[in-house]
Amino acid sequence: MTAPEIAVIGGGIDTHTDVHQAAVIDSVGRHLDTQPFETNSAGYEQLLAWLRAQGEVIAVGMEGTGAYGAELARFLTASGITVVEVDRPDRKARRAHGKSDLIDAYAAATAVLSGRASGTPKSRDGIVEAIRALRVVRKSAVKARTQTSTRSAL
Incomplete structure (x- = not known):
């Protein structure tokens, strides 16, 4: 008997100029993994392969789909991944939980899981x-x- 594949309910991506930090969580919000990826076509391919290797990708939350993440958002959408625009965490939440790319990537993923994020990426x-x-x-x-x-x- 094989173990059931984990449903990766959300991936989260904190976008930047040179490197995007990606994180994945399962359907109950457990942190599975996080990785940095370069912001070029090879990095986007690696990120997509990494996401799919984690399990079934339901949706990916991403900050900055109109800026640093615009190209990646278009790439993921064209690859059949649902991309959700995630607002930056408010200042109170950032003070309470700290600020890092890893924390922001997980926050984007959990925002998708909880339903707090439902924005349509800028096209x-x-x-x-x-x-x-x-x-x-x-x-x-x-x-x-x-x-x-x-x-x-x-």
């Missing part, structure tokens, strides 16, 4: 992204115009 497409792109271009044009008029006045 970087659609009307919001179109408006953002227009604002970036406009800001750049205003800056260039201001610099040009300042130089002309000198």
Whole structure:
């Protein structure tokens, strides 16, 4: 008789510029493992393989799906993993439990398990992204115009 596969209800990822810290918990919230992964395509492949090796992946909670975690969120979603946007823990919770990448990764996973996290990751497409792109271009044009008029006045 083989042991039943553990249901990995949640993975949690604390995103950063160079390294993402990932953690997994089971369906009752027990911490299973944590690992750091580089923020490049090879690191994303390794993270996905590591998650799947832990058991069945139900969902992954992640901070920063519109910033440091945007590319990873798109990769995981395209790979069939449900990604949930997780808000940063409030200051009171951070003071009570401390602050580290490992703690934040586990907090993201438990937020998914408890239902506290239910946000939809930013997709970087659609009307919001179109408006953002227009604002970036406009800001750049205003800056260039201001610099040009300042130089002309000198």
